[in-house]
Structure formats: C-alpha cells, structure tokens
Amino acid sequence: MSTSHRLLQHNLWxxxxxxxxxxxxxxxxxxxxxxxxxxxxxxxxxxxxxxMFRWADRIAxxxxxxxxxxxxxxxxxxxxxxxxxxxxxxxxxxALRVEREGRHDDLMQAEFRLERFTRGTAIVHVLTHGMHHRxxxxxxxxxxxxxxxxxxxxxxxxxxxx
Numbered sequence: 001m002s003t004s005h006r007l008l009q010h011n012l013w014x015x016x017x018x019x020x021x022x023x024x025x026x027x028x029x030x031x032x033x034x035x036x037x038x039x040x041x042x043x044x045x046x047x048x049x050x051x052m053f054r055w056a057d058r059i060a061x062x063x064x065x066x067x068x069x070x071x072x073x074x075x076x077x078x079x080x081x082x083x084x085x086x087x088x089x090x091x092x093x094x095a096l097r098v099e100r101e102g103r104h105d106d107l108m109q110a111e112f113r114l115e116r117f118t119r120g121t122a123i124v125h126v127l128t129h130g131m132h133h134r135x136x137x138x139x140x141x142x143x144x145x146x147x148x149x150x151x152x153x154x155x156x157x158x159x160x161x162x
Contacts, residue, residue, distance in 0.1 A: 004099050005092075006154070007127045012088040013161060014152040015048055015130060018137050019084065021146070022077040029144055031074055037136035042074050044137050048130045049080055052087035055126035058110050059119050060094045095123045 001009075022030055022041055030042050037044045050068045057064045068075075068083060075083070098104060104120030138149055150156075 002096075002099060004095050004123065006158075007123075008088070008092045008095060009161075010154045010157045011052075011127050011130045012084070013157045014134055015045065015084055016081060017150050017152060018134055018141075019045055019077045019081045021141065021150070025077075025144070025146075027074075027076075030077065032140075032144065034140050034143060036139060037133055041137055041140050042080075043069070044133050044140070045077075045080055046075060048133045049083050049087050051126055051129055052084075052091045055122060056087065056090040056094045058108065059098065059122050061108070064111065091126065098123065 018041075022045070025041070031040050033039050038047045046069055054064050054067065056062075098106075098119045104118060104123075106119050107116045108119055108122060109116045110122075134152055138152070141149055
C-alpha cells in the first residue's frame with residue numbers, strides 16, 4: 001500500500017470513528033457551540049467532509065461544487081457518515097490517479113489563493129487539515145464529558161485495521 005493510500009485510509013477511519021462516537025450525543029450536544037475550530041462538533045466534522053469534496057474537485061481540475069457547509073439545516077452523524085464515504089471515494093480516486101500518473105509535482109492553483117502549489121502538497125494539505133480538526137473535535141468531546149476517547153493516530157489505525 002502506498003503512503004498516499006495509507007494517509008487516505010487513516011483519514012477516513014479517524015473521521016468515521018469520531019462521527020460514530022457522535023451518534024451517542026443528543027442533537028443539542030452535537031451542535032453545542034465551543035470557542036474552538038468551526039464552533040461545534042457538527043460544524044467541525046461537516047467542514048472536514050466538505051473540504052474533502054472541495055479539494056477533490058480542485059486537484060482534479062473540476063469546478064468546485066457548492067459547499068455542504070452552506071446547507072441551512074444541520075446533518076446527523078449518520079448523514080455525515082454517508083457524505084464522508086462519498087467524499088473519501090472521490091478524494092481517493094483523484095489522489096491515487098495523481099500518484100499513478102506521476103503528477104505530484106504538477107502545479108495547480110486554488111480559487112482563493114494567489115500562489116501556485118503542487119497537487120501532492122494539496123493532497124497533504126487536505127489530509128492534515130482533517131487531522132487538525134479531528135483534534136479540535138476530540139477536545140469538544142472531552143468538554144462535553146465524553147470519556148474513553150479514541151486514539152486516532154496512524155499507528156492506532158494500522159494496529160486496529162490490519
């Protein structure tokens with residue numbers, strides 16, 4: 001398994017673990033406001049999934065779709081799990097195609113940045129972006145009093161999924 005594939009699988013696994021943990025929360029807890037990240041577990045995890053869709057579009061040179069974060073009504077953890085599966089499939093297909101075609105060093109540009117950067121760096125960005133926000137989500141769960149929080153690092157992923 002390539003390093004890119006490992007990063008993608010870890011991103012899916014860790015985000016899924018958090019969303020599955022959120023199933024036990026009440027809707028009010030899932031949407032409770034915090035002074036970190038996008039502000040709630042709902043908004044943070046929806047942002048992680050939305051970013052996966054947007055970066056898959058950017059890396060593939062497709063028009064960037066409307067953000068799922070703009071939807072006025074909240075999503076349940078189960079709805080976000082379904083969207084996560086779809087976003088993962090799309091991001092994985094694009095990232096592995098870039099790898100297969102040897103295009104990691106091809107330059108690209110996002111619509112919101114002046115600088116150009118490589119497709120490989122864009123892939124690293126979206127996957128480390130998810131890790132950053134998952135740490136915020138763990139903090140929110142702690143603040144809600146949820147105990148026995150999972151370790152979500154890459155070694156834990158490999159040990160638990162082999």
